[in-house]
Amino acid sequence: MSSFKNKRIKYFTRPLFNMIKSKGLLPTISETEKTALTAGDVWIEGELFGGKPDFKKIFKYPYPKLTDEEKTFLDTKVEKVCSMAIDWEIFQNRDLPQDVWTYLKEEKFFGMIIPKEFGGLGFSAYAHSCVIEKLVSHSQVLAITVMVPNSLGPAELLLHYGKQEQKDYYLPRLADGREVPCFALTEPDVGSDAASIKSYGELFKDDDGALKIKLQFEKRYITLGSIASVIGLAFSLRDPQNLLGKGEELGITCALVDSKKDGVDQSKRHDPLNVPFVNAPLLGVDVIIGIDDIIGAEEGIGQGWSMLMESLAVGRGISLPSTSSGGSKLATLVASVYSSVRYQFGLSISKFEGISEVVGRLAASTYMLDAAKTFTLGAIDAGAKPAVANAIMKYQSTEMFRKNVLDAMDIQGGAAISRGPKNLLAHAYFGVPIGITVEGANIMTRSLIQFGQGIIRCHPYIYPQVEALQNGDVESFDTLFFSHTKHVLRNAMLCFFLGITRGYLHQNVDSSKTRRYEQKLSWASAKFAFLSDLALVLMGPALKRRESISGRFGDILSHMYMMSATLKRYKHDGYLKEDEAILRVVMENGFCKIDEAFIGIYANISKAPLSWLFKLKILLVKLNPMGTSIKDKDLQYIAHLMSTNKDIRGRICSNVYESTRVKELLNASEAIINVQEAFAKEKKLGKDSLSEDEKVLIKIAREMQDIVVSVDSFSKEEYFR
Numbered sequence: 105m106s107s108f109k110n111k112r113i114k115y116f117t118r119p120l121f122n123m124i125k126s127k128g129l130l131p132t133i134s135e136t137e138k139t140a141l142t143a144g145d146v147w148i149e150g151e152l153f154g155g156k157p158d159f160k161k162i163f164k165y166p167y168p169k170l171t172d173e174e175k176t177f178l179d180t181k182v183e184k185v186c187s188m189a190i191d192w193e194i195f196q197n198r199d200l201p202q203d204v205w206t207y208l209k210e211e212k213f214f215g216m217i218i219p220k221e222f223g224g225l226g227f228s229a230y231a232h233s234c235v236i237e238k239l240v241s242h243s244q245v246l247a248i249t250v251m252v253p254n255s256l257g258p259a260e261l262l263l264h265y266g267k268q269e270q271k272d273y274y275l276p277r278l279a280d281g282r283e284v285p286c287f288a289l290t291e292p293d294v295g296s297d298a299a300s301i302k303s304y305g306e307l308f309k310d311d312d313g314a315l316k317i318k319l320q321f322e323k324r325y326i327t328l329g330s331i332a333s334v335i336g337l338a339f340s341l342r343d344p345q346n347l348l349g350k351g352e353e354l355g356i357t358c359a360l361v362d363s364k365k366d367g368v369d370q371s372k373r374h375d376p377l378n379v380p381f382v383n384a385p386l387l388g389v390d391v392i393i394g395i396d397d398i399i400g401a402e403e404g405i406g407q408g409w410s411m412l413m414e415s416l417a418v419g420r421g422i423s424l425p426s427t428s429s430g431g432s433k434l435a436t437l438v439a440s441v442y443s444s445v446r447y448q449f450g451l452s453i454s455k456f457e458g459i460s461e462v463v464g465r466l467a468a469s470t471y472m473l474d475a476a477k478t479f480t481l482g483a484i485d486a487g488a489k490p491a492v493a494n495a496i497m498k499y500q501s502t503e504m505f506r507k508n509v510l511d512a513m514d515i516q517g518g519a520a521i522s523r524g525p526k527n528l529l530a531h532a533y534f535g536v537p538i539g540i541t542v543e544g545a546n547i548m549t550r551s552l553i554q555f556g557q558g559i560i561r562c563h564p565y566i567y568p569q570v571e572a573l574q575n576g577d578v579e580s581f582d583t584l585f586f587s588h589t590k591h592v593l594r595n596a597m598l599c600f601f602l603g604i605t606r607g608y609l610h611q612n613v614d615s616s617k618t619r620r621y622e623q624k625l626s627w628a629s630a631k632f633a634f635l636s637d638l639a640l641v642l643m644g645p646a647l648k649r650r651e652s653i654s655g656r657f658g659d660i661l662s663h664m665y666m667m668s669a670t671l672k673r674y675k676h677d678g679y680l681k682e683d684e685a686i687l688r689v690v691m692e693n694g695f696c697k698i699d700e701a702f703i704g705i706y707a708n709i710s711k712a713p714l715s716w717l718f719k720l721k722i723l724l725v726k727l728n729p730m731g732t733s734i735k736d737k738d739l740q741y742i743a744h745l746m747s748t749n750k751d752i753r754g755r756i757c758s759n760v761y762e763s764t765r766v767k768e769l770l771n772a773s774e775a776i777i778n779v780q781e782a783f784a785k786e787k788k789l790g791k792d793s794l795s796e797d798e799k800v801l802i803k804i805a806r807e808m809q810d811i812v813v814s815v816d817s818f819s820k821e822e823y824f825r
């Protein structure tokens with residue numbers, strides 16, 4: 105060590121080190137929190153967090169592709185099962201038809217993530233996502249039923265942590281549906297705070313001397329719970345007699361419990377907003393299992409929490425982004441087609457500016473959601489576990505879907521409110537809050553996880569410094585502290601110079617076509633990085649409790665992420681001219697939201713004596729905003745394309761299953777577009793001016809229009825059935 109560094113440590117770093125410890129400025133991070141926060145790894149979020157994103161590097165990450173086999177599965181098996189499942193009947197009968205259950209099992213829909221060597225389909229995350237996306241565009245019940253065995257649960261946990269014998273036994277049985285799995289974590293007192301599990305198991309020696317576990321559990325909201333043959337159970341394992349010599353509390357453990365065992369009660373069902381997928385409470389009293397039922401057997405004891413956090417770090421990027429994307433594509437398709445078919449005040453409602461504003465917004469949102477979902481899946485398929493990006497995807501995709509469904513329903517008016525086989529949106533609407541609640545409820549994900557995990561996982565210096573402090577390692581702390589200081593100073597400079605030049609100073613761009621957006625994102629990133637360090641200095645560990653501030657930082661990070669993914673798609677698709685307006689809407693909207701979040705942070709970050717400085721910063725954001733308002737003409741142009749150009753609409757709303765009702769809408773739209781000239785002639789010159797052919801075409805178009813505009817009605821007997 106140089107003498108300069110020695111002196112620096114002696115006269116500066118050590119006193120600082122001692123002061124941080126004695127004043128309690130060191131954030132307290134429990135072991136369970138540490139496991140949750142450090143799960144997974146860092147991907148492009150790290151670039152955005154660091155203040156100097158390298159878009160050349162970001163855009164080099166691959167976009168995923170389907171193999172021929174995966175594509176064939178999507179085009180044949182998925183199409184077939186959709187044709188077998190009629191969503192309205194599923195709701196009436198409160199179950200999937202028996203032949204659908206059989207088909208799903210026979211064709212290994214429940215084994216998409218299980219490798220072929222174990223009898224599964226061995227699909228990529230992208231293929232798995234495409235299947236879920238198409239299923240959900242037809243039936244939420246069908247999609248959720250397929251989604252759950254392929255997400256966090258017995259198969260996923262066995263694949264990563266199971267013993268070979270456990271894999272050999274269970275995986276083939278899970279792949280072909282001989283076993284139906286569920287995963288039981290949530291309890292009446294344990295929802296978001298999943299680490300506080302109360303269900304427990306006690307180790308004891310059986311009469312024959314074998315070590316066994318006696319379980320007591322009370323779980324709720326468990327999807328597939330009442331029909332599962334194998335329950336993946338998370339519980340706290342105790343060893344009151346210290347049989348293993350490791351103390352009394354052994355920690356959260358995951359095991360597979362045969363649901364036919366004595367003491368298991370799976371007789372009840374919940375009713376999640378009338379959406380009839382299987383969801384149930386599960387009770388267990390004195391249920392006996394062996395050590396070999398623990399996932400990973402004895403090695404898996406006490407490892408449950410890290411298993412769950414690692415798996416969630418990946419899973420959040422797959423299931424819910426896929427259902428949200430499929431739902432948004434359906435909503436956008438229905439809204440844009442319906443608006444071209446529905447006439448009011450003598451005009452197609454798509455011609456009204458108010459409607460085109462909403463259709464334009466829907467298309468832009470769906471484009472962005474699909475872009476971010478696909479980009480993230482590409483990272484997962486390349487072996488990354490981007491924990492923060494996946495948390496962002498979970499939150500953003502479900503929130504976007506919620507808004508998109510409501511927007512589409514607004515456009516359909518009464519036709520979206522009246523339930524029946526003709527209504528394509530009502531059941532999607534019922535399902536929206538499910539995605540919001542599961543896999544980390546959204547308020548918590550926004551205000552605690554996105555930025556909280558981000559700062560631990562993605563910041564280059566924070567967590568290493570905390571570790572150095574915890575380990576009493578002054579030397580490492582010294583190096584990290586001064587590297588961190590340099591990092592803050594660099595970001596302060598970047599923030600200043602990019603601010604006064606409105607980002608133009610940033611020259612290291614990937615493409616001239618996206619130059620301006622890359623520059624502004626770099627400006628946003630520098631400002632975000634500098635301000636997050638400043639917030640830490642001003643608030644210290646209290647920042648963890650200031651969730652509204654942390655939530656706004658999370659918003660900025662997640663907008664930067666979604667916008668970067670949108671640029672990647674635009675580039676991947678070959679900078680299509682017709683997508684320019686969509687790109688402008690996505691980016692301007694994103695920058696406006698980033699401005700809003702910065703203002704929110706400045707307004708709340710500090711009281712006197714620094715409040716004047718932040719008031720000044722608010723004024724500066726208003727005088728020098730990153731975002732400009734979305735242009736009405738962009739929204740109108742997008743809406744025009746969406747209601748008249750079936751190729752572009754098909755691209756934005758790809759992978760939607762074309763049910764009979766969807767086909768009715770598409771055909772009617774086509775027919776109406778084809779008679780536009782005849783309509784104009786009739787309006788100007790009267791009916792007699794039309795040729796016989798034109799009259800026939802108009803008649804057919806009007807009949808098709810009537811079919812689309814009609815809603816279901818029921819006799820008293822049918823209604824009260």
Ligand SMILES: Cc1cc2nc3c(=O)[nH]c(=O)nc-3n(C[C@H](O)[C@H](O)[C@H](O)COP(=O)(O)OP(=O)(O)OC[C@H]3O[C@@H](n4cnc5c(N)ncnc54)[C@H](O)[C@@H]3O)c2cc1C
Nearest residue numbers: 287288289290295296325326327376542543545546547548
């Ligand atoms: C349809 C459905 C299916 C499900 N399937 C399964 C399953 O198969 N297996 C399983 O184990 N579980 C399942 N769950 C449970 C789901 O994961 C939980 O509902 C979820 O974890 C939230 O728990 P909670 O409902 O008890 O809400 P709570 O934890 O009570 O949360 C209530 C509100 O408080 C907010 N909140 C909580 N903590 C914080 C915080 N620190 N900061 C800010 N806000 C906070 C939440 O965001 C939420 O808005 C399912 C739930 C539903 C509804």
